[in-house]
Each structure stands twice: as C-alpha cells, then as structure tokens.
Amino acid sequence: MTAHVIADDAEALAVAASLAAEFRAGASARDAERRLPREELDRLSASGLLAATVPAEHGGADVSASTLAEIFRLLASADASLSQIPQSHFVYVNVIHRHGTDEQRKFFFAELLAGRRFGNAQSEAGTKHVQDIRTRLHPGPAGSYVLDGVKHYSTGALFADWIPVLARAEDDNLHVAYVPSNAPGLTVIDDWDGLGQRTTASGTVRLEGVEVPADRVLPHHLTFEGPQLHGAVAQLLHAAIDAGIAGGALAEAAEFVRTKSRPWFESGVESAAEDPLLIQRFGELAIQVRASEALLREAARAVEAARADLTDDSAAEASIAVAAAKVWAAQAAVEVASALFEVSGTRSALNSLNLHRHWRDARTHTLHDPTRWKIQHIGRYVLNGTRPPRHGLL
16 A cells, blocks of 8 residues: 655645544445445545654654644534444554654554554453453563453444454553454454444454564553553543534534425524524534534644643643543533434435434443543642543543
C-alpha cells in the first residue's frame, strides 16, 4: 500500500472535511445493511490521515491535538462507526511515541506513512473489571514471546495490518505486543452485534500460541509511572466522536424539518421551520452542540499545553479538561440524537429512514466508560485539588 503524506495541520483538516463529506453519503446504507467500510478505510489510509501524528523527524506532519480532535469530530459527524475504528490506532501510535526504541519508532512510523492500520486487542469480557487483563505474554524461543488469550470489543482489528495486544508478562506488568494480522495462531472473529456503531466490527480476537519477536513488544506499564497524556489523548478522541455525533444529528434534524416535516396545525405557520416552538428547541440543541465543540477545543489546548511542559500539574489539568469535554459531549450526543425525533415528527420514526442510527450510535459509544466517574474526579480536583488517577481512561 502507498499513501499520501500529509504536510501540515491545514492539509489534514481539509482532507478530513473532504472525506467526511464523501463518507456521509453512504453512512446510512452501510449501517442499515451492516456493510463493513473496507473501501472507505482504504480511502482513509491512502489519504495519509492515519499517519498525521508521525513526528516531523520521521517524515510526518505531527499535527496538534486540536487538529486530531477536529479530524475525529468531522468524521464522526458523517459516520460514527467509521470514526470509531481509528481511535485505538492513534492510541497505540502514542505508545510508540513514548516508549518505542529508536528502531521501533523508525519501523512503525514508516509503516504508518505507508498507510498501514493499527487495530486493537485490548478489552476482555468476563473479568473482574476493565483493567483485569488476563492475556499472558510468556517467554518464547530465542528471546521472543508467546501470546495466549481472548479479547473482545476489538474495534478495528478486522481491518488492521497490525493488532496491538494488551497483555501481562510473567511479572504481571502490562505490555503491548504489536502483532501482524496474519500471524499464525491469531484469529479475528466478526461477531460484533451492537445496537449502534454497527460497522466497527468490534468483535473477538483469539490468541493461541502467537509468537511475537521481542522488538515488537513495548512496556506499557511505564506509561503510568509518571505524568502522562495517554489517557487524556484517548479520551479526547472519544469526546470528539460524541461531539461529532451530536453535530451530525442536529444537522440531519434541521434538514429533515426544513424539507419533510409538516407544521403543527395550531402553529398557524406555513412550514415546520417557521414554528416558534421548534425554533426554540433547535436553539437549545444548537447551544448543546456548540458547548460540546467549545469544550473539545479547550481540552485539546490543555493537552497541547501539557505536552509542551509535562508535569504532574499540567497532566492533571489536561485530564480534567478532557473529562469535562467528554461528560458534556456524551450528554449532548444522546440528547440531541433523541431530540431529532421530537423535532422532526412522526415520520422520522420510520425504520426505512434510519434516522435512529444517530441515537443508536450515541447510546452505544457513550457506554465506553462511565461519565459519572469523570464527574467525581472533576469534583475532587476542584474542591480539594486532588489530581486524577493515572490510567488510560482519564
């Protein structure tokens, strides 16, 4: 595969906007038919966007957190499934940024610039909690490792060239093993049946005696031993997806009301778009969407400030800013996607129109991690100055 190389932030945003417009056209049909977006992902890879955070010294554009968040918001406003697929891709690019050796960075950044995709094999089902990782990384022959385990919710794995696998070594420390998708003993099962984000293919990955060379394994546990932005960047992208879902739902609702809805007979107006009660509700919804986008931009700036001067305090401020953005964007996505029916009227509930995909996507994606705990951390920080904990969900 060959890919275009993005030059700078401005080009990255222009390419993302163009792709979002292209992907929007087929989003409803892909969702309704559960038609996996292989061609669209190939377009995304070829565009160079998946290598947008590669450092300049390795030939990449090294775009800002603000640009990366906006890329995800734009894509999510068009297709919330498609935008979800590369979220883990960028998370595990960040692991290479921080903990890769020179040789690992050189190899994997070249892969990214060539258009290669990372998936993920991270979460597990049936364990005590989300961080109870039981996949094991055993010593193998000639200094290599062997992976055994089962992963669920493996978004992007079905479309990936490389699958980063979160596993515990014999000392119980977490590592990430970057495994080629065609590795013997690795099986990706397309068994995702979520009510929303239907085309993410977030299914199961089985690992049975998968051999991994030592130079494809990175010490992920070191990420959380000092101030870090791993969790903040990961959650920033989730917030961007929610903000995009909210914006996309509002835009589709407005178009529907302008072109298809009938005015309520008591309103005395000729078109639904002139109904003062609908105008009021659209104003309220627009404020929610604008607030989610403003908090997203503020959170991205906090991440950039912390990246420029990473300390315990700057990392904490970034995590809190991102948490606030995620809480608001999650609420906005669910409410605006639900209000779409309220403002559009009875016809909008027709299954054939598939307008419910916005709500299904919002309801599914916002279950990723509970915002109630983010509110707790925000409250502790504001009231008592307690820094949030160091983990991948803050």
